[in-house]
Amino acid sequence: xxxxxxxxxxxxxxxxxxxxxxxxxxxxxxxxxxxxxxxxxxxxxxxxxxxxxxxxxxxxxxxxxxxxxxxxxxxxxxxxxxxxxxxxxxxxxxxxxxxxxxxxxxxxxxxxxxxxxxxxxxxxxxxxxxxxxxxxxxxxxxxxxxxxxxxxxxxxxxxxxxxxxxxxxxxxxxxxxxxxxxxxxxxxxxxxxxxxxxxxxxxxxxxxxxxxxxxxxxxxxxxxxxxxxxxxxxxxxxxxxxxxxxxxxxxxxxxxxxxxxxxxxxxxxxxxxxxxxxxxxxxxxxxxxxxxxxxxxxxxxxx
Amino acid sequence: xxxxxxxxxxxxxxxxxxxxxxxxxxxxxxxxxxxxxxxxxxxxxxxxxxxxxxxxxxxxxxxxxxxxxxxxxxxxxxxxxxxxxxxxxxxxxxxxxxxxxxxxxxxxxxxxxxxxxxxxxxxxxxxxxxxxxxxxxxxxxxxxxxxxxxxxxxxxxxxxxxxxxxxxxxxxxxxxxxxxxxxxxxxxxxxxxxxxxxxxxxxxxxxxxxxxxxxxxxxxxxxxxxxxxxxxxxxxxxxxxxxxxxxxxxxxxxxxxxxxxxxxxxxxxxxxxxxxxxxxxxxxxxxxxxxxxxxxxxxxxxxxxxxxxxxxxxxxxxx
Amino acid sequence: xxxxxxxxxxxxxxxxxxxxxxxxxxxxxxxxxxxxxxxxxxxxxxxxxxxxxxxxxxxxxxxxxxxxxxxxxxxxxxxxxxxxxxxxxxxxxxxxxxxxxxxxxxxxxxxxxxxxxxxxxxxxxxxxxxxxxxxxxxxxxxxxxxxxxxxxxxxxxxxxxxxxxxxxxxxxxxxxxxxxxxxxxxxxxxxxxxxxxxxxxxxxxxxxxxxxxxxxxxxxxxxxxxxxxxxxxxxxxxxxxxxxxxxxxxxxxxxxxxxxxxxxxxxxxxxxx
Numbered sequence: 001x002x003x004x005x006x007x008x009x010x011x012x013x014x015x016x017x018x019x020x021x022x023x024x025x026x027x028x029x030x031x032x033x034x035x036x037x038x039x040x041x042x043x044x045x046x047x048x049x050x051x052x053x054x055x056x057x058x059x060x061x062x063x064x065x066x067x068x069x070x071x072x073x074x075x076x077x078x079x080x081x082x083x084x085x086x087x088x089x090x091x092x093x094x095x096x097x098x099x100x101x102x103x104x105x106x107x108x109x110x111x112x113x114x115x116x117x118x119x120x121x122x123x124x125x126x127x128x129x130x131x132x133x134x135x136x137x138x139x140x141x142x143x144x145x146x147x148x149x150x151x152x153x154x155x156x157x158x159x160x161x162x163x164x165x166x167x168x169x170x171x172x173x174x175x176x177x178x179x180x181x182x183x184x185x186x187x188x189x190x191x192x193x194x195x196x197x198x199x200x201x202x203x204x205x206x207x208x209x210x211x212x213x214x215x216x217x218x219x220x221x222x223x224x225x226x227x228x229x230x231x232x233x234x235x236x237x238x239x240x241x242x243x244x245x246x247x248x249x250x251x252x253x254x255x256x257x258x259x260x261x262x263x264x265x266x267x268x269x270x271x272x273x274x275x276x277x278x279x280x281x282x283x284x285x286x287x288x289x290x291x292x293x294x295x296x297x298x299x300x301x302x303x
Numbered sequence: 304x305x306x307x308x309x310x311x312x313x314x315x316x317x318x319x320x321x322x323x324x325x326x327x328x329x330x331x332x333x334x335x336x337x338x339x340x341x342x343x344x345x346x347x348x349x350x351x352x353x354x355x356x357x358x359x360x361x362x363x364x365x366x367x368x369x370x371x372x373x374x375x376x377x378x379x380x381x382x383x384x385x386x387x388x389x390x391x392x393x394x395x396x397x398x399x400x401x402x403x404x405x406x407x408x409x410x411x412x413x414x415x416x417x418x419x420x421x422x423x424x425x426x427x428x429x430x431x432x433x434x435x436x437x438x439x440x441x442x443x444x445x446x447x448x449x450x451x452x453x454x455x456x457x458x459x460x461x462x463x464x465x466x467x468x469x470x471x472x473x474x475x476x477x478x479x480x481x482x483x484x485x486x487x488x489x490x491x492x493x494x495x496x497x498x499x500x501x502x503x504x505x506x507x508x509x510x511x512x513x514x515x516x517x518x519x520x521x522x523x524x525x526x527x528x529x530x531x532x533x534x535x536x537x538x539x540x541x542x543x544x545x546x547x548x549x550x551x552x553x554x555x556x557x558x559x560x561x562x563x564x565x566x567x568x569x570x571x572x573x574x575x576x577x578x579x580x581x582x583x584x585x586x587x588x589x590x591x592x593x594x595x596x597x598x599x600x601x602x603x604x605x606x607x608x609x610x611x612x613x614x615x616x617x618x619x620x621x622x
Numbered sequence: 623x624x625x626x627x628x629x630x631x632x633x634x635x636x637x638x639x640x641x642x643x644x645x646x647x648x649x650x651x652x653x654x655x656x657x658x659x660x661x662x663x664x665x666x667x668x669x670x671x672x673x674x675x676x677x678x679x680x681x682x683x684x685x686x687x688x689x690x691x692x693x694x695x696x697x698x699x700x701x702x703x704x705x706x707x708x709x710x711x712x713x714x715x716x717x718x719x720x721x722x723x724x725x726x727x728x729x730x731x732x733x734x735x736x737x738x739x740x741x742x743x744x745x746x747x748x749x750x751x752x753x754x755x756x757x758x759x760x761x762x763x764x765x766x767x768x769x770x771x772x773x774x775x776x777x778x779x780x781x782x783x784x785x786x787x788x789x790x791x792x793x794x795x796x797x798x799x800x801x802x803x804x805x806x807x808x809x810x811x812x813x814x815x816x817x818x819x820x821x822x823x824x825x826x827x828x829x830x831x832x833x834x835x836x837x838x839x840x841x842x843x844x845x846x847x848x849x850x851x852x853x854x855x856x857x858x859x860x861x862x863x864x865x866x867x868x869x870x871x872x873x874x875x876x877x878x879x880x881x882x883x884x885x886x887x888x889x890x891x892x893x894x895x
Contacts (some may be wrong), residue, residue, distance in 0.1 A: 186353035187517060187561050187562060188557060190563070191563070216563035216565050217563045219569055243569055244569070259520045259523065260520060260565070261520045261564040262547070264543075264547075265544060265547065265548055273495060274496050274499060277497070281485060364788075366790050368789060390792075391794070395791050399788065402783035402786070404783060408783025408787060410802055412805065416785075421801070422793075425793065468783070475792075477648075483792070512802075596849070
């Protein structure tokens with residue numbers, strides 16, 4: 001099977017005249033059709049800029065310094081701007097962390113969803129409006145025929161994130177990029193939104209690139225996980241293997257630093273791992289990496 | 304049992320909603336509805352709940368930053384709120400607070416030394432040698448070097464700033480420290496360091512923590528007792544082990560069940576007993592199962608906290 | 623930090639005005655008031671009288687230099703008064719809230735509704751013409767924007783951790799305002815004060831032009847324009863040079879204010895990753 005998304009040795013950063021400051025130092029990973037792939041890392045590890053590079057929304061002064069991003073066989077980095085625009089929202093869609101800033105506050109959510117059908121599917125506004133109601137229903141917004149007339153500020157954070165998901169999935173993209181989609185939400189709402197993304201994408205066969213700092217969320221969502229540190233992918237493995245048997249020092253430190261639910265009841269209160277005492281020299285962390293050989297991807301769902 | 308250090312009794316906080324200035328009665332937002340809690344010397348009591356449940360308002364009331372509408376807060380048996388409340392200066396010696404956002408909790412125009420020396424001077428520590436001594440000690444105890452005190456906040460990372468915030472809370476040697484989401488703005492690895500630090504400091508100085516958090520795994524790790532809040536009321540409170548291994552109230556169970564915890568998800572470690580429908584004790588029912596948001600402008604339905612096991616209370620109403 | 627074009631040009635123009643005012647006694651060729659000589663009246667610019675002479679035969683160049691002193695005095699003093707009133711009202715209103723906030727808000731809205739020049743005219747009418755009344759009039763009538771800015775900045779700071787921490791550490795309200803809030807709202811307030819200097823210079827010129835400000839024979843740019851009015855046909859230089867001086871000074875203050883705003887704007891700063 002050929003991968004849907006194939007990121008090869010991606011380098012990106014700032015360029016000051018002759019010398020460049022690299023933020024991503026050669027990141028490579030692949031996502032199969034229908035697969036949910038997680039990128040996990042702390043702030044500044046480069047996980048978010050990776051997703052922006054894929055969807056072509058990198059902001060100046062950041063720029064691509066090297067590498068290739070193949071999507072459905074085409075190198076996105078070499079694609080003309082026009083073609084990239086028609087791909088974006090259509091074949092590759094994105095859900096952001098803060099739905100309030102990603103939605104237009106002056107348009108009803110119905111119109112914003114309908115716009116996707118008009119833009120990418122050439123539907124008339126009347127047809128698109130009908131599709132928008134269906135789309136809202138599909139993300140389980142109660143009374144969708146009334147809610148399409150709402151403005152973003154009239155909705156709760158959880159509902160707004162559902163609207164974002166409805167917009168993102170409107171054109172049946174092959175790849176959904178979800179960048180910390182539930183970080184701004186309460187835990188019980190987060191659980192519902194995660195479930196929604198998982199079920200909708202599984203039903204439609206949409207591949208997901210899921211970005212989060214939360215190891216728990218990653219474990220819930222993803223079949224395979226890449227751990228990023230300081231602009232490098234330091235470890236990649238199937239979710240279960242990664243959590244049960246972390247091979248890289250940094251991953252081990254990260255998992256040890258996490259208070260685990262129920263562990264105090266079993267083992268008493270154990271001191272959390274201080275990653276700095278665990279790893280003597282952080283600068284050497286990116287020299288080593290562990291990328292697990294790809295096993296059969298079939299249905300190893302992490303749910 | 305010893306007399307509690309801090310005792311909150313029937314705390315109510317209401318905010319007027321905008322509009323209707325004249326004539327009609329103003330609608331009130333019921334942020335906290337009859338909350339009662341005791342904090343013992345040296346323990347860590349956590350208040351958990353989702354945004355808008357009133358946990359932060361409760362913390363602000365304890366700190367004197369929010370005047371309670373009704374009810375009392377006592378510190379060592381003496382009023383800590385209302386007309387007989389102590390002055391700001393006396394209050395400062397009793398309770399201090401660590402804030403959530405390390406980037407907003409330090410004055411960008413003061414060096415760390417100034418931020419730490421000012422409160423000391425205010426409390427009559429003026430001798431230069433004593434000032435330096437105390438600042439040096441507190442910097443060391445939060446894991447920073449005394450030399451770093453000469454720097455401005457922007458020269459520090461988020462984790463270091465949180466250490467400075469903790470140092471500032473400890474500089475007057477208070478008995479109670481209110482922790483308002485102390486680690487939720489930090490990265491995982493930094494979070495572990497701050498949690499370890501807070502636990503060390505608690506042991507070293509015999510501090511009493513009142514922690515506000517929505518992160519249940521942190522709460523389970525740090526707390527002695529836990530109170531679960533839902534829309535201004537405590538729905539369940541008890542020792543940490545009872546709340547996490549034997550939760551009774553449906554809202555508590557749902558909260559625990561929805562945490563994306565890698566161990567639980569992948570079937571590693573122990574399953575938390577939060578599955579299955581909640582069972583109310585015979586003769587009682589749950590006043591509110593926490594499945595939908597109640598109207599926050601109304602008084603909640605009558606209900607009471609019932610002790611179902613020693614120290615383990617659940618909000619129920621008679622059926 | 624990169625300095626903007628506005629900041630540099632504004633700074634240069636403002637520095638020119640300040641230097642002109644400070645060094646007027648050395649730079650001027652004649653006394654601005656006493657060296658009146660009707661024999662030399664209305665001479666066009668030449669090597670002796672760089673900007674020509676006015677109807678009384680006084681050197682326009684020298685009068686403009688001394689006029690800078692008046693413009694600067696008016697600009698600086700009136701802005702000190704404005705900033706003081708605006709910050710005191712705005713900061714205290716936001717910090718304490720409640721009825722005090724309502725009163726300050728109402729007052730600010732009233733001040734904003736009345737054109738400040740008309741208000742200043744009314745104050746001048748009561749106090750009578752002269753430099754001191756001019757300073758009072760301009761100082762009392764232009765604080766509303768400063769007040770608004772101080773109020774909104776204070777409101778956003780009030781909920782920040784370090785202000786709350788100061789309260790829990792036992793600081794008094796006034797100490798919190800002076801040590802925690804004031805230093806952190808000075809940026810936008812300074813920008814307002816700089817922009818306000820420009821409008822104060824303009825208002826001074828306007829009031830003096832109407833005969834209410836600086837009284838003859840003292841040289842103010844506004845009153846020089848008044849004098850020049852009758853002979854703009856025969857001696858246009860008497861109007862052009864004071865006009866240019868006003869234009870450049872106001873432009874300078876405004877550019878400096880804009881430049882400062884850009885420099886202090888957090889969005890323009892690069893944040894560490």
